[in-house]
Amino acid sequence: MNLPVQAVGRVQRQTQLPLSKAVEIALKSMRVRLGRSILTLITIVMAMAFLTQVWLGNRFGPVIHAALLARAHLTVHGPVADDGRLVWLLSLSLLVCLVGISNAMLMSVMERFREIGTMKCLGALDSFILKLFLLESIFLGVAGTVCGIVLGVALAAGMMVVRYSTAAWSLIPWGGVPWVCLAALGIGTAITAAAAMYPAWKAARMEPIAAMRVEV
């Protein structure tokens, strides 16, 4: 018998998953679970709409208030009261969003144990699986956040009109809006990515032998 004790030179090259292929697979996985993807999306849209609306409302309100008072030749003393409870509600909504996404992703990981195990058997590294799940959640996060921002801007402007009559429309300070939107996009994407971390890590750590499990 002449078996080498050490693994020599016969196993050298590394397996790979090009990003374009990973994006393709992630998009397909989302499409096939459309129902759940939409539910997760709605959570993100609502939370981000709330955030954007409160944020912009707090910027618009005082400016419009002051402008309207100035028109009536009155002056404001001190800032317009900011509702402290809103901050609480806002944190809570973002937290619910985070937990919701995490939960949905975990469910999807548990459902896909055989698919993940199979990919491992085909030569996928932990990093491929991590990449697939993170991409999936980031796509959801960006799509949900963009929709949420649009909704939030509309709501904030609408509230001003409701609170201060149609005269408020022309007084809305649009200048700062792009910055708020950009910041919200950053926050939304960061929250979804953070929420997906644990599920994606759990998926990546799954053993190839999971592919052999027969029970569902």
Add this chain to the structure above:
Amino acid sequence: MTASTTAVPQGREEIVRTINVVKEYRMGDQTLQALKGVSVTIYRGEYISIMGPSGSGKSTLFNAIGGLDKPSSGKVFIDEVDVAQLDALELAWLRCRKIGYIFQTFNLIPVMTALENVALPMIFGGMLEADARDKAKAILERVELGHRIDNKPSQLSGGQQQRVAIARAFANDPAIILADEPTGNLDLNTGKAIIGLLKEMNRERGVTVISATHDLKMLDISDRIFWIRDGAVEKIQRRDEVTIDAGQMH
């Protein structure tokens, strides 16, 4: 271990060798030995069936040979490489290029078409997507599924799904095909056809096929049969040594 000496083919290249493989599972303060020191050698191009009742250690041995499970002690060599010495990257490469897996439950990626399923291991292996698709198409034609390449697994019958899985297992021209109960979820005739296809591919490409099974249809075409009982190899038989009397296999 009582392996009949006549069952060992002479002068051929070794592809898998296990040396005194022990696998223990800890259950509370008890230790359960699923494998009690198994040493077997498998040669290039052989068609091996690992037979045994459930709980015999058959699956444990199969998983150890496939590099899917690390033994508690003992060694497993695949193509002269000690599997225990490999790191995660090398193991993934081994699974990708050297071993093709076939599962009882087919395990096609549900979101991908037949063609994409077969192309995936080639893409993992570093092949360009266009080349991978061409080759995948050729292999699918070989397994007589040339007309279903754009179908998703859910649009295929069990037998067709297993054919796609076979095509996928052969994608990177592996040295070993590991088939875990490949006919377990198929009816009699479809199972026969799948076994026939595996045997043809085994002859045609000189690939070693190792199959864990309790499907007696497999006996007809296996070069050797490893009978596993209570975590040990009970006997190793060549096909011509297998006799059937009154429905019992000896």
